[in-house]
Amino acid sequence: MIPILAEFAIIGKDLSLLENVKIIVDDTNNIIEIEESSREIHNNVALIPGFFNAHVHAADIGLRGAAYGSLNELVGKEGIKHRYLNQMSEDQLNESLKRAFQEAINSGILGWSDFREGGIDGLKPYPVEDSLYHLAFGRPSNRELGDISKFSNIGIMDVKAYSEGEIKILLKNINRKSQKLFIHASESLNLRKTWITDFGVSDIKWSLDVLKPDAIIHVTHANMDDIVEMSKTKTGAIICLRSNQFTKTGTPPVESLVESGLPLGIGTDNAMFSKLSLWDELHSLKNYIEPERLFSIATIEGAQLCGIEWGISKRNTNFIELQIPKHVQVRDLKEWIINNGTEKDILKIWR
The missing domain is CATH 2.30.40.10 (Urease, subunit C, domain 1)
Incomplete structure (x- = not known):
């Protein structure tokens, strides 16, 4: 003892x-x-x-210091990140994850929600299973939507990731009792505007109505109507302030999100341009959220969004x-x- x-x-x-x-x-x-x-x-x-990192893309840490450009150039389907991940071997993936694990743990992050690209192949077992409490969110390819039981959780790139027919297949096959569904929305102002023009509602409102996600990531350009709708369904929001600053996509409406009473989490987002440190996130958010609530969001609340007791x-x-x-x-x-x-x-x- x-x-x-x-x-x-x-x-x-x-x-x-x-x-x-x-x-x-x-x-x-x-x-x-x-x-x-x-x-x-x-x-x-x-x-x-320990801190809980509610949203991270850990596998791209190998691009740290070499990834610059617009949001689309960085993380779009033909962007720097996907070109890098597509040519990565399983051994290289494991080495990247080991590096990310160690950086996270050294900074006091003892749990995270990790978005993994590349379909089921991108969800290879973590190299050190017990070193950090992790929740993996896979991104099914179009061909994998008919059998998503292999995915522990589902992480969707954005509202344009799948066609209407593919969305129906996904919703038919997802197990809401055992699988969490998170989506990026309103990170890109251009995509948000296009969606409103084409469908008459924001990408956030569409996600709530159609996908019914457990949490929405970024919500950088959410307005009060979006936040009210999220409050009605108690849908969580995950704030990635430093990532938004790096990609120059804007500043999320942090005060409004806090005042709404929504369940919140904090994410470092892509490891290729954001150090895996919630200390840095706390320092960035301290002028928006009072300390008591901010500490809660960085620990208990972020974990609860993922269904984890902390x-x-x-x-x-x-x-x-x-x-x-x-x-x-x-x-x-x-x-x-x-x-x-x-x-x-x-x-x-x-x-």
């Missing part, structure tokens, strides 16, 4: 702030006990839940041991994490 002592800890799915905490883990790092110590602990250590508990051992400054008080812990914390403050990852 290993005792872990901390001056502060953020515990459970309600993210309770506790002082003088002792966590006991066994030899396999499973939590056996969580208790408030009877004596004061002054070790400048805080225990916090937070430090006997059922979840994924947590971070942080070094904190002496002046930080328990009431200020989340604010300090949002404004000042970095991966350099990590003492140890427990998983």
Whole structure:
């Protein structure tokens, strides 16, 4: 048994702030006990839940530093990313994923939702299955839509990904009880405008009416009508602010999304141009969302969007041991994490 002592800890799915905490883990790092110590602990250590990256494309990390251009040039069907992935061998895919896993874990991301291109072949087993809690979203090819039971979850590129007939096949075969469905929408302003012209509704509204997704990614150009419709169906929104800034596609209506009460998550998006760090996302979003809610979105809420129970508990051992400054008080812990914390403050990852 290993005792872990901390001056502060953020515990459970309600993210309770506790002082003088002792966590006991066994030899396999499973939590056996969580208790408030009877004596004061002054070790400048805080225990916090691991971050959950609600949307990432991990496999393209090998293009880091070499991917520039418009959104379509980067991630379009004939873009840089797809040309790169299409010529990648299985060994190269595994090496890319190992690199992405390590970068994520080192930064405190202990769970993620990963979009994998290339149909069923793109969903090759992860190289280190137990190193990070992962949810894989596959992108079925047109020929694979008739048998999507092989896909654990479905991730759709955008509203133009499939024809009307193919959409009907997908919806007929998806198992809503066991398969999540996420889609990118309103990331591209041009696509949004074209869709409104052609169909009379936004790509977000069309997605809600036709696909009924569990979450919509980006919503960069969502308006209040879109957000109201998402609220009616309790459809989640995943914010990828740094990605939108890199691709120059715009800034999502973060304040409106927060005020709406929608379930939210944060994603780093494509690893080829966004470092796998939720610290960086937190620093980018801190002027839009108050610290308490932002910390929740980066941990509990993002995981819940994917149907995953999160937070430090006997059922979840994924947590971070942080070094904190002496002046930080328990009431200020989340604010300090949002404004000042970095991966350099990590003492140890427990998983």
